[in-house]
Amino acid sequence: MLFLPVAAAIGASTGWAAGIVLAQSPARRLGAFEFTRIQLTACAAILSLICTLLGFWPSVLWHHWPAFALSSVVGILLGNLAMIECLRRGGPRRTEILLALKGPVVAVLAFVWLGEVPSANVLIGGLVVLAGIFLAIQFGGSERSASDRLKGGLSGVVLLGFLATICQGLGFLVVKPAMAEGMSPLTVSAVRLLGAAFLVSVVALWPASAFRPNHPLTPVLLGRTILPGVIGYIVSSSLLLYAFKNLDAGFAALLGSLSPVLVLPILWLKEGQPPTLPAVLGALIALAGIALILLF
Template sequence: MRPEVLALFAAACWAISSLFSAPPAQRLGAFAFSRWRMLFASAILWALAVASGGWRSLDPSAFWLLGVSGVIGIFIGDTALFACMNRLGPRRSGVLFACHALFSGVLAWAWLGEVLWGWALLGSSLLVGGVMLAIVWGKRDDESHRWEQTRGRLAVGVALGLLAALCQSVATLMLKPLMSTGIDAVAASAVRMTLALAAHGLLLAAGWPAARARAPVRWKDAWLTFLSAAVAMALGMTLILQAMRHGQAGLVAVLSSVTPILILPLLWLVYRRRPAVGAWSGAVLAVAGTALILR
């Protein structure tokens, strides 16, 4: 598949997983939820890497880069994202996390010398603008769902969302040269996930109170967390790494930022109410931008 298509599939995985993630993340807390999620994802990825033989492509010299990427993108970035979601809900955390497309575009230009131009630049502008429009003006005036409520200080939630977006950009772009060497994407994801899980384990062992679970893990929590790990981390992150191998890093990041657009029909199912006019307008712009990019 074209790298751009893989990026869109990854965005769809993240959109679907957000509905699985919200309930257990709020109940267990961001750290405990992320820790369980990484445990499930590591088991899935290593099973696939061993079954496919992809583990043979791993070079010990690449472990440090995969480890740093995992700590930045998964340990810090994912935990910050779910802490933001617990405070602001999926919709508003989505608009903050979508900023990773902007960060990636700037960093890809600065680090990798990539420049978007022509139809790709126009399409990227429409797509990112559409995503922002869909989320910022995507709430109905009479919406009162608990996912739209603010818990704690708004500024803290915003800072966590932007931190998650920046970590996602840095962690993904730093792997672009490594993925071009032919390393197996599933095996690379398994190493990243395992080392990020180890960092979480060290934090828990250190006795930091925030790292402990807020409540005992129920079977429903475990099942939803497993689904989130399988869809978002085992599949979604592997698709992104595969897309990064053959595609332009900035463009892949822009296309993967359509997650909030794909969340709209899913939230419609949860809210049982149509999204606002702003959400539909943003979705139209995002679809037009995606079409121009794929053109």
């Protein structure tokens, strides 16, 4: 049934759009590493408890451990560190437009890795969706938003965004065979998070200034750090893994990259600044691209 995985991928985009807006302020206060460390350890503990209560651990297929390790190190740890630093420097709109490239990146990786060949309507619809996303963000009046003030050079933001896109896309793709053999997306998310949380905790033992928080951790700041992590690492990642399990990887990644469009109304609610006409037009074009894929 196509509706459920498509809805799951769009739901993942919605979650990431909300999470990235919520994450910007605590990420800037704590720094990319400390922000990521707190999110990973907290979310790994929460998701591990959920899997224990639901009795999911016996379903883990440990012969896929190289894929789990690669997904944890590259997909979660490196990918999210790059994304958070990109967010801190470039703001949510610039970060999202770079992450929107995850669809074509995953499509190429899926062709090389899994031999998946997208159909003509997926290719055409995907290009339409990407055109809508770029129009919505690039010409959507991003400079009017206080959240999008550039910190540092634009080239560094672009490099960080590309790195995050490639790492995150690869992290989702490599665990698809494990899910094809019967592992649930929730269990895969738990294994990925546990691996990444362990690694980031080990790295945090190194007494380097880059790994220290920029701001004292208060209970309020802790809650504001964990909340977008739950939305992103637990809810959105599990939804997108479900979509990866049931759809072509490139198509799932494309639908999971709609957050640049969905972040616009969220920022409107947060900052009281309505999206411009090009932003609305871009959103409509992206929706038309999805319709093209689903109906034809």
